[in-house]
Amino acid sequence: MKKIKIASxxxxxxxxxxxxFLDMDERLVELINxxxxxNATPITDLKVPDDDxxxxxxxxxxxxxxxxxEVKMMREKCKFIVAIGDCAVFGGIVTMRNYTPVDELLxxxxxxxxxxxxxxxxxxxxxxxxxxxxxxxxxxxxVDYYIPGCPPSADAIYHVLNEILEGRVPMLTGExxxxx
Amino acid sequence: MEKIKIKIxxxxxxxxxxxxxxxxxxxxxxxxxxxxYFEPLLPxxxxxxxxxxxxxxxxxxxxxxxxxxxxxxLDTPDVVTSRKLILQLLxxxxxxxxxxxxxxxxxxxxxLGYEFGLDHFEFETYERKFSVDNSHxxxxxxxxxCVLCRRCVRAxxxxxxxxxxxxxxxxxxxxxxxxxxxxxxxSSCTSCGLCVQVCPTGAITDKRSSYFGKDVQTEVINSNCxxxxxxxxxxxxxxxxxxxxxxxxxxxxxxxxxxxxxxxxYGALFEEKPRLTSxxxxxxxxxxxxxxxxxxxxxxxKIKDAVIYVDGTLFNEELSLIKKVFKDRVFSxxxxxxxxxxxxTIDDIKKANNFIVIGVDLNREYGVIGSFIKRKASAGNGKxxxxxxxxxxxxxxxxxxxxxEELEKGLEELKNLESPIVIYKKLxxxxxxxxxxxxxxxxFHLPFETNSIGLLKENIKHKIEKSxxxxxxxxxxxxxxxILDDSFTIALTPYEIEMANKFNLLIPIKDGFEKEGTFYxxxxxxxxxxxxxxxxxxxxxxxxxxxxxxxVKSL
Numbered sequence: 001m002k003k004i005k006i007a008s009x010x011x012x013x014x015x016x017x018x019x020x021f022l023d024m025d026e027r028l029v030e031l032i033n034x035x036x037x038x039n040a041t042p043i044t045d046l047k048v049p050d051d052d053x054x055x056x057x058x059x060x061x062x063x064x065x066x067x068x069x070e071v072k073m074m075r076e077k078c079k080f081i082v083a084i085g086d087c088a089v090f091g092g093i094v095t096m097r098n099y100t101p102v103d104e105l106l107x108x109x110x111x112x113x114x115x116x117x118x119x120x121x122x123x124x125x126x127x128x129x130x131x132x133x134x135x136x137x138x139x140x141x142x143v144d145y146y147i148p149g150c151p152p153s154a155d156a157i158y159h160v161l162n163e164i165l166e167g168r169v170p171m172l173t174g175e176x177x178x179x180x
Numbered sequence: 181m182e183k184i185k186i187k188i189x190x191x192x193x194x195x196x197x198x199x200x201x202x203x204x205x206x207x208x209x210x211x212x213x214x215x216x217y218f219e220p221l222l223p224x225x226x227x228x229x230x231x232x233x234x235x236x237x238x239x240x241x242x243x244x245x246x247x248x249x250x251x252x253x254l255d256t257p258d259v260v261t262s263r264k265l266i267l268q269l270l271x272x273x274x275x276x277x278x279x280x281x282x283x284x285x286x287x288x289x290x291x292l293g294y295e296f297g298l299d300h301f302e303f304e305t306y307e308r309k310f311s312v313d314n315s316h317x318x319x320x321x322x323x324x325x326c327v328l329c330r331r332c333v334r335a336x337x338x339x340x341x342x343x344x345x346x347x348x349x350x351x352x353x354x355x356x357x358x359x360x361x362x363x364x365x366x367s368s369c370t371s372c373g374l375c376v377q378v379c380p381t382g383a384i385t386d387k388r389s390s391y392f393g394k395d396v397q398t399e400v401i402n403s404n405c406x407x408x409x410x411x412x413x414x415x416x417x418x419x420x421x422x423x424x425x426x427x428x429x430x431x432x433x434x435x436x437x438x439x440x441x442x443x444x445x446y447g448a449l450f451e452e453k454p455r456l457t458s459x460x461x462x463x464x465x466x467x468x469x470x471x472x473x474x475x476x477x478x479x480x481x482k483i484k485d486a487v488i489y490v491d492g493t494l495f496n497e498e499l500s501l502i503k504k505v506f507k508d509r510v511f512s513x514x515x516x517x518x519x520x521x522x523x524x525t526i527d528d529i530k531k532a533n534n535f536i537v538i539g540v541d542l543n544r545e546y547g548v549i550g551s552f553i554k555r556k557a558s559a560g561n562g563k564x565x566x567x568x569x570x571x572x573x574x575x576x577x578x579x580x581x582x583x584x585e586e587l588e589k590g591l592e593e594l595k596n597l598e599s600p601i602v603i604y605k606k607l608x609x610x611x612x613x614x615x616x617x618x619x620x621x622x623x624f625h626l627p628f629e630t631n632s633i634g635l636l637k638e639n640i641k642h643k644i645e646k647s648x649x650x651x652x653x654x655x656x657x658x659x660x661x662x663i664l665d666d667s668f669t670i671a672l673t674p675y676e677i678e679m680a681n682k683f684n685l686l687i688p689i690k691d692g693f694e695k696e697g698t699f700y701x702x703x704x705x706x707x708x709x710x711x712x713x714x715x716x717x718x719x720x721x722x723x724x725x726x727x728x729x730x731x732v733k734s735l
Binding site: 092133146 | 278
């Protein structure tokens with residue numbers, strides 16, 4: 001059987017979707033037996049996926065210039081991109097910050113918070129720069145499949161991966177399609 | 181009228197002229213998705229989701245009436261693609277991120293998203309932010325969640341007759357506003373809450389029920405409101421497995437047509453009066469908590485020659501029990517005999533066109549009756565004349581406003597009106613005389629208390645006189661003020677009443693959603709209030725109290 005190589009990253013998100021991924025439990029073993037190969041993921045702690053990766057899973061919205069680079073890299077290295085979770089699919093809860101200008105936001109967060117003493121806004125060049133607006137992944141790159149949900153259920157993630165392994169186009173219906 | 185032959189999905193049907201395509205499809209059990217459509221309201225066709233194809237043209241089925249030769253198809257590829265596009269536009273126009281919305285789980289927009297398998301947004305989402313209107317005591321309006329379906333606007337005018345909500349600007353800038361764009365809390369809103377009930381999304385929510393339970397987490401108990409004698413049908417949403425009421429909605433299938441007033445929808449939940457949590461005795465001008473047995477013992481000593489006063493908050497079962505035990509020693513604290521008997525019902529009010537309101541502000545009490553007559557007036561097929569000496573907010577929708585002493589002059593002017601209905605609560609003797617002179621009038625009396633008619637049916641008469649021992653059963657002891665001083669007084673009441681220091685013995689009884697019972701509504705029909713909650717502390721029903729008394733001393 002042909003192996004299907006997957007990789008995943010998480011951008012502006014809470015890791016909940018990766019938790020849901022792990023929540024597939026023994027079904028993860030079943031998928032691996034069917035030919036799923038887990039390449040670079042936060043779980044395996046590899047940063048850059050192989051060039052011949054079949055499926056790139058993206059959790060989280062695009063909030064910084066780093067995220068932008070990462071999702072573009074995923075698009076280059078992976079044949080199909082799956083956006084999982086409300087943040088990656090719609091922008092999600094992290095878009096709440098879109099209502100406030102970035103300067104004000106950083107000031108409020110790092111300097112004006114009630115518990116902060118002598119706060120300063122971090123300026124390390126290693127940190128990503130906040131984009132003016134948080135974006136859903138499909139506003140930056142082409143996305144092939146979507147699994148909304150906050151977080152999406154393990155059943156929904158299993159369904160999509162299994163359908164791909166079985167050579168079908170995944171479709172979410174009924175209880176598998178949830179926005180919350 | 182001759183029926184019209186049309187085709188729906190190739191199937192020939194005979195349709196009544198005047199009906200819409202959507203109505204006919206519903207009768208045929210065919211599903212058309214809708215959002216702005218809401219059964220009792222006039223259709224508006226603002227969301228466009230219910231489009232169907234008629235001979236190559238897309239039309240909104242909720243506003244298109246059947247016409248000869250129609251050939252309607254409900255699910256052509258064109259229809260489905262258009263609906264999906266419309267849904268995409270609706271989702272991306274404002275903030276429709278479900279996971280931080282109160283309505284998630286109950287939301288009709290969300291349900292449509294699931295129905296159409298919408299799994300991402302095709303357009304960039306809208307980024308404007310509207311400020312939330314939190315000025316109202318009970319209701320929050322969040323325009324960010326609004327889909328501009330105008331259900332609230334239509335419900336406010338067409339059903340409830342208040343005409344508070346409206347819209348301003350056009351297109352994407354359209355805003356739902358109160359009065360002339362002032363905060364809802366400062367507007368002429370009567371807090372009837374119908375807008376909350378009809379809103380399909382999280383744009384209008386109420387402060388009490390928000391985040392306390394989605395519809396799937398609640399059970400619905402059909403009951404009747406006992407805040408006034410109209411006895412509106414209500415749906416009480418109780419959190420499953422918990423002793424908590426999430427919200428009260430009006431029942432669209434009952435006489436009140438889903439409309440409630442501030443008292444019915446919010447009064448019972450928001451304004452919880454402090455409850456009497458244990459029997460109390462007052463001696464040496466100090467309150468002392470005592471146990472139930474002691475309270476019964478003290479009461480039994482005083483009961484022999486006591487006079488019993490009741491009010492109209494008691495249910496039929498309680499009244500007949502009291503009457504059975506105390507016979508002719510029971511009196512009503514308030515006058516319930518109507519000055520002029522009613523000769524019309526609520527249904528007649530809904531059908532009538534001319535109304536004369538005397539001395540009662542129907543926006544503040546008996547609000548649902550107010551809705552029925554106001555919506556007629558604002559639709560242009562009703563005339564209201566108000567007689568009052570105090571401020572009466574009905575004046576703004578009244579054709580004529582007179583003082584009470586001008587009754588004769590006013591009626592003389594209205595002589596040619598076609599059988600107007602006179603709505604009143606109390607009338608002076610003189611005004612009764614004046615009214616009885618006019619033969620074209622019909623009368624609708626607003627009983628003073630919830631079960632005033634029950635008191636009359638039990639033949640409990642109004643009388644107040646001094647007595648050595650007085651027992652009061654009910655919620656409103658105001659009427660006793662004058663005669664309490666020299667008596668030993670006992671109150672069987674659910675609340676820490678303001679006049680508590682005038683009573684010698686207080687015994688808590690069950691109230692509100694903790695007890696069930698029937699009462700006579702304004703039309704003289706028996707309606708039932710269901711029990712929804714368990715008592716949170718020791719309180720007693722009258723039957724238990726009388727049984728215990730009987731054990732100590734024969735009544």
